[in-house]
Amino acid sequence: MLTMIYNLIEQFFSRKETNPFPGTHVPENTPVFLQSGQLTQPVPVPEHFRGKPDFDYSSCIGCGMCERVCPARAIELYPVLEGEKKSKKIVIFLSRCTYCGECADICPKNAIRMSGEFMLAGFDRNDDSMIVGNLERREHEIHQPAGEAPD
Numbered sequence: 001m002l003t004m005i006y007n008l009i010e011q012f013f014s015r016k017e018t019n020p021f022p023g024t025h026v027p028e029n030t031p032v033f034l035q036s037g038q039l040t041q042p043v044p045v046p047e048h049f050r051g052k053p054d055f056d057y058s059s060c061i062g063c064g065m066c067e068r069v070c071p072a073r074a075i076e077l078y079p080v081l082e083g084e085k086k087s088k089k090i091v092i093f094l095s096r097c098t099y100c101g102e103c104a105d106i107c108p109k110n111a112i113r114m115s116g117e118f119m120l121a122g123f124d125r126n127d128d129s130m131i132v133g134n135l136e137r138r139e140h141e142i143h144q145p146a147g148e149a150p151d
């Protein structure tokens with residue numbers, strides 16, 4: 001009994017680990033609320049938190065190791081031209097990603113890094129914000145002529 005009272009008093013005075021994120025009350029209109037700037041900032045994530053994978057296009061050598069280890073089949077390779085040479089780059093579909101970090105661990109060029117970003121909800125899984133590297137894909141992907149086998 002004494003231990004319980006001690007724990008209650010200790011918790012009453014100790015620092016809170018959570019906060020009323022994203023606001024104190026459920027807003028009437030969430031999109032308007034998010035744009036209003038009244039957002040309560042989230043608690044900082046711990047050092048090795050695995051949030052949205054970041055991809056560095058220029059570091060990627062197209063080896064495909066990330067695609068092979070991804071348990072969720074969330075990574076897709078596509079062909080690009082680097083100078084005269086054919087190579088490959090990747091996109092990551094966040095709607096499939098389980099944030100396991102295997103791709104970042106295996107990448108020999110550190111082209112993938114698990115960031116601290118966790119606000120990843122969206123209405124359209126095909127939106128650029130839900131496909132890491134999609135903007136670069138649109139700019140650089142080369143399309144094989146019909147009938148030609150991919151490298």
Ligand code: SF4
Pocket residue numbers: 053069070071072073074075092096097098099100101102103104
């Ligand atoms: S974090 Fe895991 S699930 Fe997500 S893309 Fe990388 S390997 Fe695949």
Ligand code: SF4
Pocket residue numbers: 059060061062063064065066067089090106107108109110111112
């Ligand atoms: S493992 Fe790294 S270098 Fe290889 S394709 Fe994936 S991101 Fe590119």
